[in-house]
Amino acid sequence: MAKLFFPSTLFRAVIPVTAALLLLNACGKSDDGTDNNGNSTDEFKKEMLVNYADNIIQPGYVQLKTSLADLKTKVAVLLSAPSASTQANVKPSFQAAYQAFEAVSLPYFGPAAAQMLNNTLNTFPPGISKIESGIASGNYDLTLPITSDSLQGFPALDYLIFGEGAVDKLADPVSGQNRKQYINDVLERMQLLTDNTINQWAAGYRNTFINSLKTDVGSSIGFLINQLAFEMDALKGPRIGWPFGKQSNGIVFADKAEGYYSAISKELAVANLNAVKQYYTGGSAKGIDDYLDLLGKTTLNDDVLAQFTVAINALQAIPAPLSAAFTGSPATVEAAYKEIQKLLTLLKTDVASATGVQINYMDNDGD
Structure with missing residues (x-):
């Protein structure tokens, strides 16, 4: 009998362990951040990391915070008067908040990893039977690491708000109150962990991040490149390949897709890939693409940028x-799956090699 990864296997992010995840290959680099030609790259790397911290990562978390606040407001209206209309009114805010998370899914290191933000906000598919059991009994603990990951976050809200019969369940005079409380508890925890992440970046991690200029264990560039590859692996595997049947002999598990109940799986996938591209390019300022040019890898950079365009269009x-x-x-x-695979190979193999970064996370499907 073929091994089926669904419905039992969950997608959860890998938390980088500094001592084990990022062993950077120092070939071609000296310990002081100088290449073999004697040209210091420290100034460039500092400017690049400041751009990531100040223009992409921290603003991304603030946008997530804002979007979650708006979502909570819309959900409050739904919970006070459950109806098809108030449910429909939640969806745009839910999608906006979920997409805001996709924009900060990549920097899963430092404060986000300490808060287990990604695992808490986006382990999918949701553990429906355990969610329902917790609601029925009123006995649940969303702070338990690993065991509670699939019981909360966006996937849980996706099911609880947009799943079959969701409005009727919320309106039930007996069980509805427990269900409403569960939803509120999930939202409050999402907001708490997001706030903690923002505060820790501001309290000192920003300085740690932007001053990590050497290519040693735990460097910021190493984190970024590992996470570029990891997000592409997650897009290829759990977000598309697994529900499409790539790990189950062609048997499709459509209901295990990210954002299944709200029917926004495609929009989330596109948002995720666009976010990966932004982290690669650094937006309108210095990014990994410019770093490759600095290292004399212009052709590789051109290939990666071209493949981003092809993959996004295919998706x-x-x-x-x-x-x-x-x-x-x-x-x-x-067709989209194949283009994503090509982009994954470029980032995980070619870009990592060109920058001297070793990819050390365990990928999602063994390739």
């Missing part, structure tokens, strides 16, 4: 919802 070509496209438009999904 956007999939008809929404993605969960239906797995069976309704499999050729289009397969």
Whole structure:
């Protein structure tokens, strides 16, 4: 019998362990951040890391905070008067908040890793039976590491707000109150961990991050490149490949896709890939792409940028919802999957090699 990864296997982010995750290959670099030609790259790296910290990462977390506050307001209206109308009113805010998370899924190191932010906010698919058990009994603990990951965050809200019969369950005079309390508890925890992450960046981690200029264990550039590869692995595997049947002999598990109940799986995947591109380019300022140019790897950088465009276009070509496209438009999904695989190889193998970074996380599907 073939081994099926769904429905039992969850996608959860890998928390980088500094001493084990990032062993940077120092070949071609000296300990003081100088290349073999004697040209110091420290000034460039400092400017690049400041750009990531001040223009991408920290503003991204602030946007997530703002989006969660808006979502909580819309959810409060739904909980006070459950109806198809108030449910529909939640969806744009839910999608905006979820996409705001996709924009900060990549920097899962430092404060975010300390808070287990990604695991808490986006372990999918949700553990429905345990969620329902907790609601029924009123006995649950969302602070338990690992065991509670699939019981909260966006995937849990996705099920609780947009799952089949969600409005009727919220309106139930007996069990509805426990369900409403559970939703509020989930939202409050999401806000708390996001706030903690923002505060820790401001309290000192920013300085640690922007001054990590050497290519040694735990360097900021090493974290970024490992996470670029990890996010591509997650897009190729749990977000698309696994529900598409790539780990289950072609058997599709559409309901295990990210954002399944709200039917925004495609939008989340596109947001995730666009975010990966932003982290690669550094937005409009210095990024990994410019660092490759500095290292004389212009052709590789051009190839990566071109493949980003191809992969994003292929992903956007999939008809929404993605969960239906797995069976309704499999050729289009397969085409996007292949382009994502090509981009993954460029980032995980070629970019890592060019920058002297060793990829040490365990990938999602063994390739």
